[in-house]
Amino acid sequence: MRIMPGDMIESSEGGFVQLEFGNGAIVALGPSSTMYILRDSAGEAKGEQLVALDLVMLNGWLKVESVAGKQSYRFRSPLLAASVTGGAGGTVVVRSNPKACDVFVESGTISIGELNPSGNSGQTTPAKVGQFFSRQDGTGVSNLARPTTAFLEAMPRQFRDTLPPRAARYTGKPVEPKAEHPVTYEEIGHWLTIPSAWRKGLAERFAPRLSDSEFRRQITNHLKEFPEWDPILHPKKDSESPNVRN
Amino acid sequence: MKLLLKFNLVLLLVFAVGLVTTGFYCRRLLRQNAKAEIMENARIMMEAAIAVRTYTATQIKPLLETQMKYSFLPQSVPAYSANAYFGQLQKAFPAYAYKEATLNPTNPVNRATDWEADIIEEFRKSQGNVEIIGERDTPNGRALYMARPMRVSSPACLTCHDTVEGAPRTMLEKYGTANGFGWKLNDIVTAQIVSVPMQVAVQRARGVFWTFMISLAALFAVFIVAINVLLILLVIRPVNQLSNMASSVSLGNSEITEFPVAGKDEIAELSHSFNRMGRSLLEAMKLLRP
Numbered sequence: 060m061r062i063m064p065g066d067m068i069e070s071s072e073g074g075f076v077q078l079e080f081g082n083g084a085i086v087a088l089g090p091s092s093t094m095y096i097l098r099d100s101a102g103e104a105k106g107e108q109l110v111a112l113d114l115v116m117l118n119g120w121l122k123v124e125s126v127a128g129k130q131s132y133r134f135r136s137p138l139l140a141a142s143v144t145g146g147a148g149g150t151v152v153v154r155s156n157p158k159a160c161d162v163f164v165e166s167g168t169i170s171i172g173e174l175n176p177s178g179n180s181g182q183t184t185p186a187k188v189g190q191f192f193s194r195q196d197g198t199g200v201s202n203l204a205r206p207t208t209a210f211l212e213a214m215p216r217q218f219r220d221t222l223p224p225r226a227a228r229y230t231g232k233p234v235e236p237k238a239e240h241p242v243t244y245e246e247i248g249h250w251l252t253i254p255s256a257w258r259k260g261l262a263e264r265f266a267p268r269l270s271d272s273e274f275r276r277q278i279t280n281h282l283k284e285f286p287e288w289d290p291i292l293h294p295k296k297d298s299e300s301p302n303v304r305n
Numbered sequence: 306m307k308l309l310l311k312f313n314l315v316l317l318l319v320f321a322v323g324l325v326t327t328g329f330y331c332r333r334l335l336r337q338n339a340k341a342e343i344m345e346n347a348r349i350m351m352e353a354a355i356a357v358r359t360y361t362a363t364q365i366k367p368l369l370e371t372q373m374k375y376s377f378l379p380q381s382v383p384a385y386s387a388n389a390y391f392g393q394l395q396k397a398f399p400a401y402a403y404k405e406a407t408l409n410p411t412n413p414v415n416r417a418t419d420w421e422a423d424i425i426e427e428f429r430k431s432q433g434n435v436e437i438i439g440e441r442d443t444p445n446g447r448a449l450y451m452a453r454p455m456r457v458s459s460p461a462c463l464t465c466h467d468t469v470e471g472a473p474r475t476m477l478e479k480y481g482t483a484n485g486f487g488w489k490l491n492d493i494v495t496a497q498i499v500s501v502p503m504q505v506a507v508q509r510a511r512g513v514f515w516t517f518m519i520s521l522a523a524l525f526a527v528f529i530v531a532i533n534v535l536l537i538l539l540v541i542r543p544v545n546q547l548s549n550m551a552s553s554v555s556l557g558n559s560e561i562t563e564f565p566v567a568g569k570d571e572i573a574e575l576s577h578s579f580n581r582m583g584r585s586l587l588e589a590m591k592l593l594r595p
Contacts, residue, residue, distance in 0.1 A: 170536050205478065219371065
């Protein structure tokens, strides 16, 4: 199945998802994981500093194997960000939940950054292969020479191996996703509250769902958590500042 | 001394000499064969160990490379694979053994004992020596050992065995930092030692030897009995009868009948001659009587 920037991917309990990008990068999602493809310009990268792949992860397990080249890759959770800054590529394994995030550097040139609540990272730390970074909500980043036993024991078994490319098997057999039902607030609510720097465009994207009274009621109830919905909910009030939607 | 006794003494002497000579050479040949068999077994074991090591290094280790970043898997180590392989083999053949005896091993299981350390030192002293073969007593009986040196031939080996700082963290987690470091490129650090029990092959050779010797002695015994029977029936008994008849004739007994003649052999010829002589003698005696 072809995926697009802006897609939100969730794996089921016990499920395993593998994504392969045009430049050869492979991303695997472990069980009960949620991920948002903020940007995928792998097929159109030209500049040295271009972030070819920008993934946001809220929950679960993620393994990313990037490829050698000038492109850089970025993987973010609400607490930590990991960037592969080109060169020989790199591989990281991330475990994330709203209260904690762990990053293991399997290979490559990786830098780790601590994120503030708005989703912007401060100073980044170059990571050595084999290092393990961990951050609990409300604390700083700690790094260890080796991953913890708890992390290794909980990690999906498949992540211990190099992810095998499988896309070639499905060449010429495209699978089109089918629309099941209009999205509900329960399904996207956790994405609407991600750090503000990452959720640009989400309000406009899901604004048509305000026609659903239950969706509108939930948005109205949580308006304090995502104020960018206010001008959409109350367009007259913001008629003097039309740039808000741009 | 009777003819039969003379024959038997000569035959026994010949057979005894033959038996001892055959036994000597047979025993030596069987011992050589047994040793060659033991050596062959040792070589097969050594080559099997090398094959397992190569398989592990070229096929298993690359597959486990990523996993090794998470936890150390000894299955990726050629020495571990070889030991595991022979561990299984030992369940069926407990007297056979294989060890990669090392002076300063990462895994304490591979630490060289006194006599193994001597072998490693011997390899170090004589750099061109590629194999040492010897015998030693073990709890399972006498055993032949074959040893080959293992040299640190690749800088890749030093990744795990040079310094603690440079060693993979996962390996340090499993084996600690105390052993298996400080190896130098081209140093002989290990001896592959295969131990093969001699008892089985030697006992088998001994069994073959005694079976052969007993069979040979039995053959000799049957031969002697057959010779004796033939001698008695074909020579001694007819000669005795002729002798008795001759004695009767010489004592003037003219009533003797002719000696029965059967066949055409030398005894039959002798009997014919004897009967002719008897008849002539009787004719002569009749002419002389008044």
